[in-house]
Amino acid sequence: DARVTQTPRHKVTEMGQEVTMRCQPILGHNTVFWYRQTMMQGLELLAYFRNRAPLDDSGMPKDRFSAEMPDATLATLKIQPSEPRDSAVYFCASQDGMNTEAFFGQGTRLTVV
Amino acid sequence: LAKTTQPISMDSYEGQEVNITCSHNNIATNDYITWYQQFPSQGPRFIIQGYKTKVTNEVASLFIPADRKSSTLSLPRVSLSDTAVYYCLVGDDGTDKLIFGTGTRLQVFP
Numbered sequence: 001d002a003r004v005t006q007t008p009r010h011k012v013t014e015m016g017q018e019v020t021m022r023c024q025p026i027l028g029h030n031t032v033f034w035y036r037q038t039m040m041q042g043l044e045l046l047a048y049f050r051n052r053a054p055l056d057d058s059g060m061p062k063d064r065f066s067a068e069m070p071d072a073t074l075a076t077l078k079i080q081p082s083e084p085r086d087s088a089v090y091f092c093a094s095q096d097g098m099n100t101e102a103f104f105g106q107g108t109r110l111t112v113v
Numbered sequence: 114l115a116k117t118t119q120p121i122s123m124d125s126y127e128g129q130e131v132n133i134t135c136s137h138n139n140i141a142t143n144d145y146i147t148w149y150q151q152f153p154s155q156g157p158r159f160i161i162q163g164y165k166t167k168v169t170n171e172v173a174s175l176f177i178p179a180d181r182k183s184s185t186l187s188l189p190r191v192s193l194s195d196t197a198v199y200y201c202l203v204g205d206d207g208t209d210k211l212i213f214g215t216g217t218r219l220q221v222f223p
Contacts, residue, residue: 004156031209033211035213042213043157043200045210045211045213056210091156091157093156095209097209098209099145099147099162099204099209101159101162102149102157102159103159104155104157105156106155106156107155107156
């Protein structure tokens with residue numbers, strides 16, 4: 001049963017610390033999305049990649065966030081330094097081509113205190 | 114910026130048919146219309162996708178009029194487990210970016 005795997009599922013960290021969230025997309029999927037979800041803002045698209053190349057990261061605060069795909073089986077989202085306002089659930093999704101079903105991971109619930 | 118408008122919430126009872134309408138007045142020629150479902154503490158899950166007319170699968174139907182400026186997700190005979198947030202998405206300027214709006218929170222009562 002192919003699925004998108006995100007780690008960690010939960011993370012509590014202190015303000016100022018670096019946070020790294022990882023995502024393993026479904027094997028063979030060439031598009032990866034990162035989203036952030038909060039009660040106030042809903043689901044926000046932070047960045048997305050196709051064939052490991054970043055296509056759009058305009059939704060991401062550039063001063064502290066960075067997203068990469070070191071290889072086709074791993075996508076990372078880093079926050080440095082983290083702030084309390086970064087507390088949210090971060091979702092990764094992968095997709096095989098355009099206009100197809102996107103599969104979401106279970107999310108990483110981040111709490112910055 | 115999301116290009117869709119949906120009701121914020123809807124209530125229904127078990128066994129009823131639920132229709133959720135989404136407006137997408139500025140849909141582009143090559144945009145598909147896709148619906149996702151999200152349960153608390155889970156990621157969104159694909160329900161159905163269509164381009165025009167009617168699409169049906171094992172869980173829902175999607176009705177799209179000829180002008181494609183709106184679409185209606187139909188859930189037949191809902192159950193308590195259909196309580197969730199439903200999102201309507203259209204393409205974004207010919208790209209495959211998935212932009213989520215506020216969604217419709219469906220509450221099904223016994």
